[in-house]
Amino acid sequence: MNIGLFTDTYFPQISGVATSIKTLKDILETKGHSVYIFTTTDPKVDKNTEEPNVFRFASVPFVSFTDRRIAVRGLFHALEVAKELDLDIVHTQTEFSMGMIGKFVAKNLKIPCVHTYHTMYEDYLHYVLNGKLLRPSHVKQFTRMYLTHLTAVVAPSERVLRTLQRYKIKVPIKIIPTGIDLKRFEAPVTEDIRTTYQIGSRHLLLSLSRLGQEKRLDQLITAMPQIVARCPDAYLLIVGDGPARDDLEALVHSLDLADYVGFTGEISHENVGNFYHAADVFVSASDSETQGLTFDEALAAGLKCVVYAEPYVSRLFDDPSVGATFTTSEEMVNQIVQYLLHPAAFNDYQLRQKKLYEISSDNFGERILDFYHMAQSIYIDSDDEADELSDKEFLK
Numbered sequence: 001m002n003i004g005l006f007t008d009t010y011f012p013q014i015s016g017v018a019t020s021i022k023t024l025k026d027i028l029e030t031k032g033h034s035v036y037i038f039t040t041t042d043p044k045v046d047k048n049t050e051e052p053n054v055f056r057f058a059s060v061p062f063v064s065f066t067d068r069r070i071a072v073r074g075l076f077h078a079l080e081v082a083k084e085l086d087l088d089i090v091h092t093q094t095e096f097s098m099g100m101i102g103k104f105v106a107k108n109l110k111i112p113c114v115h116t117y118h119t120m121y122e123d124y125l126h127y128v129l130n131g132k133l134l135r136p137s138h139v140k141q142f143t144r145m146y147l148t149h150l151t152a153v154v155a156p157s158e159r160v161l162r163t164l165q166r167y168k169i170k171v172p173i174k175i176i177p178t179g180i181d182l183k184r185f186e187a188p189v190t191e192d193i194r195t196t197y198q199i200g201s202r203h204l205l206l207s208l209s210r211l212g213q214e215k216r217l218d219q220l221i222t223a224m225p226q227i228v229a230r231c232p233d234a235y236l237l238i239v240g241d242g243p244a245r246d247d248l249e250a251l252v253h254s255l256d257l258a259d260y261v262g263f264t265g266e267i268s269h270e271n272v273g274n275f276y277h278a279a280d281v282f283v284s285a286s287d288s289e290t291q292g293l294t295f296d297e298a299l300a301a302g303l304k305c306v307v308y309a310e311p312y313v314s315r316l317f318d319d320p321s322v323g324a325t326f327t328t329s330e331e332m333v334n335q336i337v338q339y340l341l342h343p344a345a346f347n348d349y350q351l352r353q354k355k356l357y358e359i360s361s362d363n364f365g366e367r368i369l370d371f372y373h374m375a376q377s378i379y380i381d382s383d384d385e386a387d388e389l390s391d392k393e394f395l396k
Helices: 016-030 075-085 097-109 121-127 136-147 158-166 217-230 245-254 269-278 293-300 311-316 329-341 349-358 361-395
Strands: 002-006 034-040 054-057 059-062 065-071 089-092 113-116 152-155 173-175 203-208 234-239 261-265 281-284 304-308 323-326
Touching: 002 016, 002 075, 002 097, 016 034, 016 293, 016 361, 034 065, 034 075, 034 097, 054 075, 065 097, 075 097, 089 097, 089 361, 097 113, 097 136, 113 361, 121 136, 136 158, 152 158, 152 361, 158 173, 158 311, 203 217, 203 269, 203 293, 203 329, 217 234, 217 245, 217 329, 245 261, 269 293, 281 293, 281 329, 293 304, 293 311, 293 349, 304 329, 311 323, 323 329, 349 361
Parallel strands: 002 034, 002 089, 034 054, 089 113, 113 152, 152 173, 203 234, 203 281, 234 261, 281 304, 304 323
Antiparallel strands: 059 065
């Protein structure tokens, strides 16, 4: 099968969406399929760089998200490229520029166009004029406009499914959580994180995400005095960068927590596994995740996770052998301290292996391929119905 993935976000940009797309590309290729990335240019990628099966289109920084890009041209060029590649299906990963181009390509090639709805935009409205310009109703209208006439949609979690149902989306929707390459996280690669960041043998809490307001890292930082009171050598390492970093660093300073909280800034994608293996517990207070790929990566690296309770993560971390969820700050502190002070208390090997298969890229790839075949059947059926309607109109 020749598959075109259309996305505004791809490596070297670091995000859950970029990781999801790379994982999908790699696993589909190992299963014998040809996968082509249609994406935006990036200032970190020289225009003369050879990237096999990656096609980049002229772009500019996106409004209010300057670390993200939006294509400004390439509609007909993308169509010509797609014709030469003889695409069988288009899979869009964004509702913006490259997503629109993907829909245009699929319509003109008369092939199915499916979509993965990655982002809960209602959680990000505060980035646009401090939330004074856009409302949830605008998100609903835009989403319905984009998803109209698509063949089918992937929802990475139940939360996304419920949101799309609330928007009254009519196209078929299937829940398929993104998988991860388990081998990437089986063992650390090179860097000794504890030495690099002078952590030594302290109990290490790890947070890894974009530093945005919606990640609620302030709640994690303000809970550190309670954690330190019960585990004096605890240390929180916040990995990543983003618009909230200055405010978070100021909060650490105001609470006199410089000896207990550190920031790394942006790290390379290849180095992520080292951070997981250096830590004792992975923590997240974010309530805006559609799935939470970092949770899965932490699990694959053997970490216990303490994360905010959402339907997907509550099912994933339903046993203390893999992790725990919380809804209040008190619950979060108790769960973290329990894991730090009693690291070997919960270890069910069989359960962990079952969970690992559920989140594996291999399982993800098989489910996506089944989804593609379903979409092709739906597309053929809808074409037949359209032909019947045309015949009826002609016979009137």
